[in-house]
Amino acid sequence: MIEVYAPASIGNFAVGFDALGAALAPIDGTLLGDVVTVTASKSDEFICSGDYAHKLPSDASENLAYQCLVHFREHVAPTMASVKLELKKNLPIGSGLGSSACSVVAAFAALNLFAGTELSQMQLIELMADFEAIASGGRHYDNITPCYLGGLQLTGDLIPNKSIALPVDESWYYVAAFPGFSLNTAKARSVLPKQLSMHASVEFAQRLSAFSALLLTNRFDEALAIMSDEIAEPHRASLINGFSEAKATLPEFGAEIVSISGAGPTLFTVCKTLTAAQQCAQWLEQNYINEQGFCHICKLDNAGTRQL
Ligand SMILES: Nc1ncnc2c1ncn2[C@@H]1O[C@H](COP(=O)(O)OP(=O)(O)O)[C@@H](O)[C@H]1O
Numbered sequence: 001m002i003e004v005y006a007p008a009s010i011g012n013f014a015v016g017f018d019a020l021g022a023a024l025a026p027i028d029g030t031l032l033g034d035v036v037t038v039t040a041s042k043s044d045e046f047i048c049s050g051d052y053a054h055k056l057p058s059d060a061s062e063n064l065a066y067q068c069l070v071h072f073r074e075h076v077a078p079t080m081a082s083v084k085l086e087l088k089k090n091l092p093i094g095s096g097l098g099s100s101a102c103s104v105v106a107a108f109a110a111l112n113l114f115a116g117t118e119l120s121q122m123q124l125i126e127l128m129a130d131f132e133a134i135a136s137g138g139r140h141y142d143n144i145t146p147c148y149l150g151g152l153q154l155t156g157d158l159i160p161n162k163s164i165a166l167p168v169d170e171s172w173y174y175v176a177a178f179p180g181f182s183l184n185t186a187k188a189r190s191v192l193p194k195q196l197s198m199h200a201s202v203e204f205a206q207r208l209s210a211f212s213a214l215l216l217t218n219r220f221d222e223a224l225a226i227m228s229d230e231i232a233e234p235h236r237a238s239l240i241n242g243f244s245e246a247k248a249t250l251p252e253f254g255a256e257i258v259s260i261s262g263a264g265p266t267l268f269t270v271c272k273t274l275t276a277a278q279q280c281a282q283w284l285e286q287n288y289i290n291e292q293g294f295c296h297i298c299k300l301d302n303a304g305t306r307q308l
């Protein structure tokens, strides 16, 4: 039996729309992500369980994890023995925590281990990105590669092997607050402008390249100083009830950065101390999340997808 865990991730990481993403590890040890198990069986079967299974279509053929199994059998490993694939759906759907990527990465990683294929890491990442594109209405790697490889990843088709890991200040904490309602990624992509002006394009390129260079040279405070989302956040903030108030308030509690995780509605902060992270989490619990929401103080998950 193969059992694989894939972590939640923050797409965009404020400064890198569609090109930068980070995997999350709650400091209390919670496994914030999906789990896929693959076991030998008499015929192929699929089970979806977990806290958010009921939020997914009841028809298995509409579940991304099942679609991954069908594709894998037809196009990657036709001679693989029959399997039972179980998805434990632990991440809320449409949350901005890379939920669809999480299921896709966990499913392909588990199937690949079970079948023992010779797919390269890059082939696997491309396959994963194909399926993430089906769910989110756009091909982007910023949930796939951090979820699969861990850490903070600068990622995209132009990038050698699709991804380059960037360092962060080890002392940083990330507070991730899911408010408890969904925002469909395809919808949150549809509100974005179709084109950028020359000025906005040059500024985006400067900001992301400078941010990456500053991290790579350990100039972490200077990186934080330019860490903002001028591309997506201005268009998405109004879709997320309470975001603007949180963004205005949380710096008082020690947040260095407040931005939207992925397409939202999860909000994330970067804090330099545990005390600041705890104060932000307390405010978010009282003012941002409802009974279905949750809040975690996290570090980056540097291990990425792994066997349990
Ligand atoms: N295993 C799965 N995990 C997440 N979403 C899935 C899965 N299977 C199918 N879907 C569908 O894919 C879409 C994912 O929505 P999206 O807003 O992209 O979620 P997220 O931003 O959390 O990844 C939804 O329509 C959902 O029903």
Ligand SMILES: N[C@@H](CCOP(=O)(O)O)C(=O)O
Residues within 6 Å of the ligand: 011, 012, 017, 018, 019, 094, 095, 096, 097, 098, 099, 100, 136, 140, 142, 143, 185, 188, 189, 232, 261, 262, 263, 264
């Ligand atoms: N770069 C994407 C990230 C979407 O992340 P998700 O967790 O909301 O699926 C975007 O901003 O649309």
